[in-house]
Amino acid sequence: QKEVEQNSGPLSVPEGAIASLNCTYSDRGSQSFFWYRQYSGKSPELIMSIYSNGDKEDGRFTAQLNKASQYVSLLIRDSQPSDSATYLCAVGSMNYGGSQGNLIFGKGTKLSVKP
Amino acid sequence: EPEVTQTPSHQVTQMGQEVILRCVPISNHLYFYWYRQILGQKVEFLVSFYNNEISEKSEIFDDQFSVERPDGSNFTLKIRSTKLEDSAMYFCASSAWADSNQPQHFGDGTRLSIL
Numbered sequence: 001q002k003e004v005e006q007n008s009g010p011l012s013v014p015e016g017a018i019a020s021l022n023c024t025y026s027d028r029g030s031q032s033f034f035w036y037r038q039y040s041g042k043s044p045e046l047i048m049s050i051y052s053n054g055d056k057e058d059g060r061f062t063a064q065l066n067k068a069s070q071y072v073s074l075l076i077r078d079s080q081p082s083d084s085a086t087y088l089c090a091v092g093s094m095n096y097g098g099s100q101g102n103l104i105f106g107k108g109t110k111l112s113v114k115p
Numbered sequence: 116e117p118e119v120t121q122t123p124s125h126q127v128t129q130m131g132q133e134v135i136l137r138c139v140p141i142s143n144h145l146y147f148y149w150y151r152q153i154l155g156q157k158v159e160f161l162v163s164f165y166n167n168e169i170s171e172k173s174e175i176f177d178d179q180f181s182v183e184r185p186d187g188s189n190f191t192l193k194i195r196s197t198k199l200e201d202s203a204m205y206f207c208a209s210s211a212w213a214d215s216n217q218p219q220h221f222g223d224g225t226r227l228s229i230l
Contacts, residue, residue: 034218043206043221044158088158101171102148102160103208103219 002027004091006106014114019076021109023089026070032092033065035074037085038108044088048074079113086110117141119222121207127228128197136192136225138207147190148208148219149182151175158206164190194227202229 003026013019021035032051036044048063050056050072056063062075072091076083086108093101120139128134140147149161163170164182179195190209194201204226208219 036221043204043224046218046220049218090158102163102173103150103158104160105158107157 002030002091002093002104004089004104004106006087006089006109008107009110010112011109012112012114013079015079015081017079017113019079019083019111019113021074021076021087021089021111023072023074023106024070025072025089025091025104027091027093027104028067028070030067030070030091030093033063033072034090034092034103035061035063035072036088036090036105037083038088039085044090044105047087076111079111081113081115084111084113119207119209119220121205121222121225123225124223125226125228127230130199130229131196134194134197134227136194136205136207136227138190138192138222139188140190140207140209141211141220142188144209144211144220146170146210146212146217146219147184148210149192150206150208150221151203152206152224153200153203161192161205197227197229199229202227 005024035048038044050063050065060077064073088108089106090103122137147164152158162172162176181193204224206224207222210217210219
């Protein structure tokens with residue numbers, strides 16, 4: 001059974017601070033990793049994708065991947081109250097044809113940014 | 116920016132009735148998905164669809180579920196005889212290519228309430 005694990009939180013940070021969100025996954029063969037943001041009652045919104053070891057930066061967001069440790073993280077710099085949401089880690093599952101398979105989601109980490 | 120659209124936004128149905136949820140994927144996308152999210156729980160994969168056939172399905176996607184692409188734009192999920200436990204948010208997603216590195220983009224979802 002392929003699993004994606006996240007701390008459910010809530011994670012509370014002051015405005016302007018760095019928020020650090022973590023995720024581990026069980027399938028060592030996973031190749032694609034995504035962070036989605038989900039506001040309450042809304043759909044998942046793609047923030048970042050990462051496919052190779054190391055860091056990937058996009059604006060205030062940095063995704064980090066360590067395949068040896070089966071670990072993905074998301075850093076949010078200069079956190080804003082509007083960043084308050086649940087952050088979902090998702091891992092792409094290759095199907096037997098080697099093509100795009102389903103996403104396996106973690107339960108999400110609820111982030112609260114206090115003004 | 117192109118987006119996945121879903122209708123209706125909220126569907127209320129009596130237990131045992133059939134329901135059809137509709138999705139219009141992003142126009143040049145080739146892979147289509149349905150996910151569901153029971154209130155307070157993680158996003159769960161139901162089914163993926165490519166080249167007019169099911170590519171992969173989860174254990175949740177049993178005989179009461181079916182998917183169809185009736186024309187060049189719509190992608191539907193039918194639940195034949197709804198149960199109380201089918202109450203959830205149902206999300207449609209699409210991705211551009213048959214490539215595990217392509218991110219999936221989600222629609223706003225349909226909230227299905229079974230009475």
